[in-house]
Amino acid sequence: MAGVAPITVSRAINRPELVTKDTLEHVREVIARSGYVPNLLAGGLASKRSRLVAAIVPTIGNSIFAEAVECLTDRLGEAGYKVLLGLSGYPASREDELLATVLSRRPDAVFLTGITHSPESRQRLLAAKIPVVETWDLTPTPIDMLVGFSHEKVGRAVANYLIDKGYRHLGLVWASDERAAIRRRGFEDAAAERGVTDIKVAILPAPGNLKLGREGLAKLLDEAGDLDAVFCSSDALAQGVLTEAQARGLAVPGDLAIMGFGDLEFAPYTYPSLSTVRIDRRAIGLLSAEAMLARFGDRPFEKIVDIGFEIVERAST
């Protein structure tokens, strides 16, 4: 130590406005010279704020979650928080265990994917008394806060869109994912209301990818026969469907219209470009971060944020 009490150093680092300019400069100079690295574990223990936020997502191999996590990490990083990564897998089988081990790190907040959590997990999260942001879905009864959109409305909107465009023989190439299942229900309900009922479905394991998309369309065409439009539960699957259509010499959208979900980066640039549903993935990460930061600062924040969605019409429909 160089001249002052430890607590003054602590203040120089964390609340510089409480320290005289001269002292501050001197302390900073000594820190720089000595290569002192504060121990945030100790600080966290003493102040009961770890400045850690846990993010639990199924996977980051699929860029749909990766981007949200990136935004979350960036925004929280600006405010001095670091993200603890938890990968729960598909289905979220390891969520409970993950949550238990992650909570023992005393995160200051938790970012969750989806709204379905075991009673034990809910219990644990409530007991932790920290901000919890559930994402990617809507429910009137979140654990704490929520940033998402209505999958049912997405399904309904796409059904109506395709039927409005004149398509009647509809197929779904679909990952067996919980939130996708809600979109499917919305899609089928809305189609039924318009008198379109015989919807073919190929169910594939989550997460979807190009390969599974090709297989999905192959299955659908081989088993179901005549289709004029296929809605896919993700853009990755849609890209596979597009590829399979190409490989089979089907004109898109002439012989087969294709619709994706997510509006991933590549969607505007496939050939033909992919019609899809735009979800502002970055907003999910960003707004979640803002929600947490608001709560850390005792500022109010909406409990439920519906980020909505948008149908993006391109060349594939």
Added chain:
Amino acid sequence: MAGVAPITVSRAINRPELVTKDTLEHVREVIARSGYVPNLLAGGLASKRSRLVAAIVPTIGNSIFAEAVECLTDRLGEAGYKVLLGLSGYPASREDELLATVLSRRPDAVFLTGITHSPESRQRLLAAKIPVVETWDLTPTPIDMLVGFSHEKVGRAVANYLIDKGYRHLGLVWASDERAAIRRRGFEDAAAERGVTDIKVAILPAPGNLKLGREGLAKLLDEAGDLDAVFCSSDALAQGVLTEAQARGLAVPGDLAIMGFGDLEFAPYTYPSLSTVRIDRRAIGLLSAEAMLARFGDRPFEKIVDIGFEIVERAST
């Protein structure tokens, strides 16, 4: 507390083999009943082991790093370690700052992308006296440990492969990334040795994506004219090049051969399927985790692991 000393509970949790069966069961039962969650911050402070590993990657939006991080996280998770995520951006401009803030969390090890780090960062890492694994590249002088492959050899191998196939008018669609630059040098050197010198290059910002790939090929064709093969610095770019070729009515590989890098999940399923260079991304994460775990357990581990690469010939060349 229920009946025993705190230290006995600590042992029951961390070193159950030191505790009698009866005591162990009793403690576990009380833990389950009371909902006790150990505080690993306090434990980390006392034991000087945080059971945290910092992973610093440019981005996880691009699945090339995401998968390595996923494997790292999974393997370390099995051993009770959690991953702190640090995103340094392209170029790795924030690496220094990130490293400083991350080290104050006292991670037990650090996973780094690449081998180029500022002197201050090297200094800080050495001062931290923890295992450091650099990845995605090779150097004879790593900070500590290394899991990677030779980008120069990749470049050379692809040049020789394309020239062996009879292609002579070569183009590069290339992201301005440090490691990609080494591949390019290898490629150009090997091509020059074979007498092929006039290599057209379109340089694009990192990270590459489908859109940039389309733009890259457009630029190359508009400016350079006749090309018979294009090597791309990533599969994402290659997919864009493929798309642009399709949009322009070029036959692949008849009019233009296309080669990617990375062997991403979609590469075998594009139409035509994409020839590329396979990198075992998962091995990078996994071996890095193993290297760290070995060091935690004082077991020996190779300092430098070359995971190699493999040229994957598919339909696009």
Added chain:
DNA sequence: CTCCGGTATGGCAGCGCTATCAATCGATCA
């Protein structure tokens, strides 16, 4: 010249755990 209030700094205690060493106990052995 004292008193007051505000600002800057320091002392003390403790966050919740674990390393270390000590204590206890029954079993074994000479």
Added chain:
DNA sequence: TGATCGATTGATAGCGCTGCCATACCGGAG
């Protein structure tokens, strides 16, 4: 029978910070 040993449990003392309160100091008011 007493000494010895290994196995199990406990007491003590911090880990490196920060919350809380006390103290010192200063300028201005009375």
